[in-house]
Amino acid sequence: MFENYIKIAIRNLKKHKFYTFINILGLSVGVAVCMIISLFVINELSYDKHFKDADQIYRIHADIIFGGNHWDMIQAPAPMVEALPAEFPEVEYAVNFRQRGSYLVKRVDQNIKENNVIWASKDFFNVFGTPLLEGNPEGVLAEPNTMAISKSAAEKYFPGESALGKSLILDNDMDFRITGIYEDIPQNTHFHFDFLLSMEGLSEAQTTSWLSNNFQTYMKLRKGSDPKAFNEKMASLVKKNIEPELGKIFGEGATMDAMLANGGKMEYEVQPLLDIHLKSDLMGEFEPNFNITYIYLFIAIALFILVIACINFMNLSTARSSNRAKEVGIRKVMGSFRSHLIRQFLMESMLLSLISFLIAIPIVAFLLPVFNDLAGRTLSVPFSQIGFYGILILGAIGTGLLAGTYPSFFLSGFKPVSILKGKVSTGMKSGLIRSSLVVFQFSISIILIIATIAVFNQLNFIQNKKIGFSKEQVITVEDIYALGDQAEAFKAAVLANSMMESGTISGYLPVSGTYRSDTPWWAEGKDPKQTENMVSIQNWRVDYDYIKTLGMEIVEGRDFSLEYPSDSSAVILNETALANFNFEGDPLGQKIYTMAGDNENLDMQNLQSKTVVGVVKNFNFESLKENIGAVMIFINDGPEGIASFRFNATNTDQVIEFVEATWNEFAPGQPFTYSFLDDRFGNMYASESRLGKVFGIFAGFAIVIACLGLFALTAFTAEQRTKEIGIRKVLGSSIGSIIVLLSKEFAKLVLIAFFIASPIAWYAMRKWLEDYQYKQELGWQVFLGAGVFAIVIALLTTSYQSIKAATANPVNSLKSE
Numbered sequence: 001m002f003e004n005y006i007k008i009a010i011r012n013l014k015k016h017k018f019y020t021f022i023n024i025l026g027l028s029v030g031v032a033v034c035m036i037i038s039l040f041v042i043n044e045l046s047y048d049k050h051f052k053d054a055d056q057i058y059r060i061h062a063d064i065i066f067g068g069n070h071w072d073m074i075q076a077p078a079p080m081v082e083a084l085p086a087e088f089p090e091v092e093y094a095v096n097f098r099q100r101g102s103y104l105v106k107r108v109d110q111n112i113k114e115n116n117v118i119w120a121s122k123d124f125f126n127v128f129g130t131p132l133l134e135g136n137p138e139g140v141l142a143e144p145n146t147m148a149i150s151k152s153a154a155e156k157y158f159p160g161e162s163a164l165g166k167s168l169i170l171d172n173d174m175d176f177r178i179t180g181i182y183e184d185i186p187q188n189t190h191f192h193f194d195f196l197l198s199m200e201g202l203s204e205a206q207t208t209s210w211l212s213n214n215f216q217t218y219m220k221l222r223k224g225s226d227p228k229a230f231n232e233k234m235a236s237l238v239k240k241n242i243e244p245e246l247g248k249i250f251g252e253g254a255t256m257d258a259m260l261a262n263g264g265k266m267e268y269e270v271q272p273l274l275d276i277h278l279k280s281d282l283m284g285e286f287e288p289n290f291n292i293t294y295i296y297l298f299i300a301i302a303l304f305i306l307v308i309a310c311i312n313f314m315n316l317s318t319a320r321s322s323n324r325a326k327e328v329g330i331r332k333v334m335g336s337f338r339s340h341l342i343r344q345f346l347m348e349s350m351l352l353s354l355i356s357f358l359i360a361i362p363i364v365a366f367l368l369p370v371f372n373d374l375a376g377r378t379l380s381v382p383f384s385q386i387g388f389y390g391i392l393i394l395g396a397i398g399t400g401l402l403a404g405t406y407p408s409f410f411l412s413g414f415k416p417v418s419i420l421k422g423k424v425s426t427g428m429k430s431g432l433i434r435s436s437l438v439v440f441q442f443s444i445s446i447i448l449i450i451a452t453i454a455v456f457n458q459l460n461f462i463q464n465k466k467i468g469f470s471k472e473q474v475i476t477v478e479d480i481y482a483l484g485d486q487a488e489a490f491k492a493a494v495l496a497n498s499m500m501e502s503g504t505i506s507g508y509l510p511v512s513g514t515y516r517s518d519t520p521w522w523a524e525g526k527d528p529k530q531t532e533n534m535v536s537i538q539n540w541r542v543d544y545d546y547i548k549t550l551g552m553e554i555v556e557g558r559d560f561s562l563e564y565p566s567d568s569s570a571v572i573l574n575e576t577a578l579a580n581f582n583f584e585g586d587p588l589g590q591k592i593y594t595m596a597g598d599n600e601n602l603d604m605q606n607l608q609s610k611t612v613v614g615v616v617k618n619f620n621f622e623s624l625k626e627n628i629g630a631v632m633i634f635i636n637d638g639p640e641g642i643a644s645f646r647f648n649a650t651n652t653d654q655v656i657e658f659v660e661a662t663w664n665e666f667a668p669g670q671p672f673t674y675s676f677l678d679d680r681f682g683n684m685y686a687s688e689s690r691l692g693k694v695f696g697i698f699a700g701f702a703i704v705i706a707c708l709g710l711f712a713l714t715a716f717t718a719e720q721r722t723k724e725i726g727i728r729k730v731l732g733s734s735i736g737s738i739i740v741l742l743s744k745e746f747a748k749l750v751l752i753a754f755f756i757a758s759p760i761a762w763y764a765m766r767k768w769l770e771d772y773q774y775k776q777e778l779g780w781q782v783f784l785g786a787g788v789f790a791i792v793i794a795l796l797t798t799s800y801q802s803i804k805a806a807t808a809n810p811v812n813s814l815k816s817e
Contacts, residue, residue, distance in 0.1 A: 020352070023313055026708040027356035030309025031399065032363035033701045036371055037302035039364075039379045044290055047188045047277035052129030053220065056092075058227060058270035060217040061282060065265035067520045067536030068580045069629060073283035075213040076268060078205055079241070081121055084219050087237055090230060093126040094219040096199060099286070101641075103170045104482055104670065105195070107157050111172070113479065113671045114153075117195040119202050124148075125182070127220045134164045135180030144201030148180035153194040170197075172482065187378055190276045191286040210241045211249075216284065218273070231269040238268055249595070250529045262532050288687055301698050304444045305705060306399070311437045312709040313349065313403035350400030357396040374693045376686075435749055441706035442753035442790055443760075448699035449786040450761035454778055455692035458769065461776035462685055468619025468628075469510055470551025470646075474677035475655060477643045477663065480505055482670045490666045491643060497658055499649040504549040507641025508540035510621035511680040515540075515641060521632070523581045524591040524609075535580045535592075538621070538629060541636035547572070547616060549646050557588045557614030560635055564613075568635055571610035575618045577630035587612050592632075610634060623684050624774040644677065652676075703790075707797040710746060714798045739802045743795055750794040754787040761786075 048054055060076040081096040098119040104111040122141045125132055125148075132140065133151060140148050147168070154163040163178050170176060176197060185192050199205040204214065221230065239256050246254040259266065271280060278292040365381055372379055382388045480487050491503050507515035517539045526533040544560045544567075555575070560567045571592065573581070583590050589611065596608040610632070618628045647655050656674065663672045682689075728738060762778060769775045 022708060022711065023352055024356050024359065026309045026312040026705055027353060027399070027403070028359040028363060029701060030306050030705055031357055031360040031395070032367065033698070034302045034306045035360060035364050036367060036379075037298050039368075039381070040371070040375065040377065041295055041298055041302075043188055043377060043379055044278065044295055048190060048273050050186050050188070051273065053223075054273055056221050056223065056225075057127060057273040058219055058221060059273060059276065060219075061269050061271040061280075062213055063265060063267045063269070064213070065263065066259075066531070067534040069518070069536040071213075071283055073213065074216050074271075074280075075284050076215055076217040077210040077213055077241075078207045078215050079210060080217050080237075080268075081215070083237060083241065084217070088230065088233060090222050090225040092220045092222050093123040094121075094217060095123045095127045096121040096205065097216040097218070098199065098202060098205065098214060099216070099284075102478070103195070104172060104479060105157075106169050106172075107166075109669060111482070111670050113673050114195060116193050117170075117197065118191075118193045119199045119205070120193075120196040121199040121205070124196060125180075127218055130185065131183040133181045133183060134162065137180075140180035141196060141198040142200065143179070144198060145174070145176055146179045146198045146200075147176040148182055148196040149178055150182055150184045150194040152184050154178075154181045190289060209245065210238075211245050216286070219270070221270075227270050227272065234268050234270070238266060242266060250531065254529065254531065259531055264531060294691070301444075301448070301702075305698070305702055308441045308444065308702065308705045308709060310399065310403040311441065312705060313352070314437075346401065346405070349403050350397055353400030353403065354396040357392055357399070361392075371694075371697075374690050374697070376690060438706075438710055438746070438749050439753045439756065441702075441709050442750050442794070443757040445699060445702040445706045446754055446757035446786050446790050447761045447764070448695055448702055449789060450757070450782060451765060452692055452695040452699050453782050453786060454761075454765040454768075455688060455695060457776050457778075457782065458772070459685060459688055459692060462624055462774075463682065465620075465624070465774060467510070467624075467681075468552060468617050471511075471678040471681045473648070474550070474644055474646050475652075475659060476509070476675050476677055476680065477645075477659060478641065478673040478675075479670065480641055480643050482667050486666050487643070490662065493662050493666070494643075494645055494659055499647050499655055499658065501646045501648050502545050502549040503643060503645040504543050504546040505640065505643045506540070506542040506546055506636065508542060509642060509644065509677070509680070510550070510619055511677065512622060512684045513680070517541075519594055521581075521592045521594045521610075523583055524593065525584070528593070535577065535630060537577055537580070538631040540631060540633045541640060542633055543636060546633065549644055551646070552619055553617040554614050555617050557612070559614060566611070567613065569610055570613040570634065572614040572616050572633045573612060574616050574628070574631040574633075576628050577632055578615050580630050583612075587615065589613075620774075625772050627773050703793060707793060710794055710797045714746065714802065739799070743798050743802050746794055746798045747791055750791050751787075754783075754790060758783050758787070 051057060059074060060080065062071065062073050062076055064071045064073075078096065081094045084094045085091045100119065102113055102115045103117045105114045105117075106112065120141060124130070124141060125137055132148075135148065140146075149157075149163065149168075157163065157168060158166060163181055165178065167175050167177050180196075182196075221227065243256050246256075246259070256266065277289050278295060280289055281291070361381065368379055368381065371377075480490075483490050487505055491505055494500055495503050508517075509515075518536055519539055520534040520536050522528045522533050522535060528534060542560075544562055547554065547559050554572075557572070560570065560572070564570070573587070578587055581587070581590075581592065591609045591611050593607050593609050596606045616633065620628055621631065622629070645659065649655050659674065660672045663670075728741075762783070765778055769778075
């Protein structure tokens, strides 16, 4: 019997090749999209789970409000790493990280720029349990000037030999001995470090000050510990250690309660390791994280697309009901039970589903590299895992049952007497269910279209917004410290070329990933012991050509100038800083003060001052998700980090070649690392750009599959109205009027879908835009464009069946009458 079902199923699929093709195409594309999204979601949910006892690892999260600024960040004070296991028995181990940018690394002569370098304290392996391939677990990172490196880094610098005990030179003057080689950190991790430098040799790590937050602190809690109860204990630790330092600097009245009363805040709490990738977007994240909301959204899209594909199968199956009616009638007259017919039709749907799944696999393999490029992932089809094939078989059976259940019960329910008399029940006579399904399909499609347009509108707004500086035609060269005392000579040599307009050397640039430094200052005449008079402000060290090179605008006073020797102690404020200081009278010539010395020796008797000589127009120096903070700009004692050159040439390749040649003259053997300022600005919104592209792809697939459903409904309607169309033509109706008659019904369905989708999409995108302080509001044009696009696509889809029905010979449809 089973063999017979298979034979008949294959025979029917071959007999109706066109409809079989449509069915397989819709299901294959739907299944392929669903598989890609499933691979992506599974990968995102797996982040950091590979660490041993991952559910016991936590990170310190700081929430601080001081001096008019709010920091929601992952940095903590240096001494916290020692205090946690000492004060709390539930803390088994704790580790500190300190990021200090990229490093030049070499074994002997040739430097290589490495970005995945970090300073780490000795308990890194105890906290994370990363497998150590070589080295003593107790001795790794325990001594100054030692390091642990990943397996890949070891093979890169010491091919074919053991790296253990050997040395690498960092930034041309720091020699580190390798005491451990560890397994590469997997891709699905929220950080990726190839070089762990021992923090025992970092003087900054030995500070006992609790008022400086520069370290990322992780800890491992013992089994059974309650993180909520632990957070309550953290408040006592903070009060115990921070309050005395506040009192020492600002006087006895400077307490945590007083800070809270003045609108300040200083709270630390623990954040689960497994929440970081999907539920954290804090200042100082090692790498950009994803968002759990998008995971839910992608799961919903995958389910919707698969359901849409199954709906199409049902529509096509039932639309061809009259073609199978006589078969059902004859089978029943010959003694077939309804259960036999149900099994027959289910077998056909499952066979078709299985074929679709098999075709979907190469589609996934073809599309996955494109998706990986857009999403910034390295997903692959798990062909080597046996479970993958089991899931495929179960998925094919489940999809076949989902798609085939209704048609099998519908077709097997025909009464043989009525069938053989030519009276075939069409089912769902009102068309309400079919229409509702098409409305559902296009509602989802229109929502995705609107979301795609909204994301790209926001990105376009960001790229074209006046941000207070000119980012176009500026080339940046990194690692200027590698030039030593030749930095200024390099700058002069580059500017000697007529293609170059101006240049500056400063590690502080108005794009993410460059230097940042924040300290509190106060205006002359204000009492700094009153914390409301303190202004927490970005301190940017620059040279005399910085403002000119970056195209910033001085709105009061003047720029720095070599004509004024006193400018070595001068400062230029941005408009936010000017407002925060609340000067009395003209701000020009006024002084601002801060405490000199390091964090452990801050003293109100040891102050340094700067004199305001100018005010620069506000410029965005972080993502447009943030308001513009307070910035002070002053002359640096020496060159730092990055050289930026504004050029006037249209041939950027020529500019790159010239700057690189000049670099090689001054820094032979040093890697040349460059970028363009506008590209660095755009990289701040790379995740939004990827999201828009992914939405666009999903919207495209949803539209294609929905159009197949509309095609099915058109075929069904044309089949049901064949005699009506014949009569209309006999009575004189034109082909155009019949096409309009058939098409307008579907246009109405898409219009209904538009009115359903628009408010949903409006609400969803308004929520998304709430993350931005500067945003492009959703105009009516976005919704109108999406609606018009959907209607045009729908009309193009229905036109084939409409024209075919309208041009058919009425004799063929009426000859039996």
